[in-house]
Amino acid sequence: MGNLCDVVVINHAFHLLTCPDATIRNIMANALRDMIKKQIGRAPSNQDIATFLSGSLDGEFGRDGGDIASLWSRARNAMHRLGKHIGCRWKWCEEHQELGILAPQIRSNDYTIVTLSTRGILERTLKATIHSLYVETLKRKPHQGKAFELTSKWDASNHFLARGDFTRFADWRFIHCARFNCILLNGVVHQRNRDKRCRKCDYSNKTLPHVLCSCKPHSRAWQLRHNAFRYRLVKAIAPCLREVAVNCTIPGTDSQLRPDIVVTN
Known part of the structure; x- marks a missing residue:
């Protein structure tokens, strides 16, 4: 500006x-x-x-x-x-x-x-x-290829840019920095002799994928995020296929596996 x-x-x-x-x-x-x-x-x-x-x-x-x-x-x-x-x-x-x-x-x-x-x-x-x-x-900036390669394939990955649906202001501020790997984490700060270990679990390289998907002290946040995705998918299922089982064993089988979503027609 x-x-x-x-x-x-x-x-x-x-x-x-x-x-x-x-x-x-x-x-x-x-x-x-x-x-x-x-x-x-x-x-x-x-x-x-x-x-x-x-x-x-x-x-x-x-x-x-x-x-x-x-x-x-x-x-x-x-x-x-x-x-x-x-x-x-x-x-x-x-x-x-x-x-x-x-x-x-x-x-x-x-x-x-x-x-x-x-x-x-x-x-x-x-x-x-x-x-x-x-x-x-x-x-010329580093650390931008992986996110762009994925998000550029589907319009749904960028829906919030124009409409902001299902996106809080806190998410908006975070997501752009996250896509360009600009979150100030130990693993992405390029300074000589910088300690890159995670302060939560002592992992050797504290990067954004580690914080979001691998750092065990944040496992509760993974679960909540996973459940939020599942809830959105259940809401999107067509009404004509409304017999939906969430996090349950499959009826009529002996398997003890509990799939996230099962739709029975």
């Missing part, structure tokens, strides 16, 4: 500086030049304007201008923050004598420059760059 807010501020400032109305464009440009002049102590060049709006703090651009917050200071700070993430910046084009914004292409190591003639695609371009950055960052 912070990145999207910065994109909106940058887009607003760029549209004012490239406004088709010459009066508005000149007023905005003069206000920006006056602010930069207070900052650096001299009349700014076109390149100085691009450097200032890019959020540079080098040399004279790092001085305290003593000015109050304004659209231009917000746009400068937004570009400074966003530039750290995606490498975008303002640029003065000498060939066309116009101000533009460079937006990198994360996957191709190339740049898209947005100028006056293409001002309408600035917001879309920056958002696409941010989206690509987060996707590539996510793909």
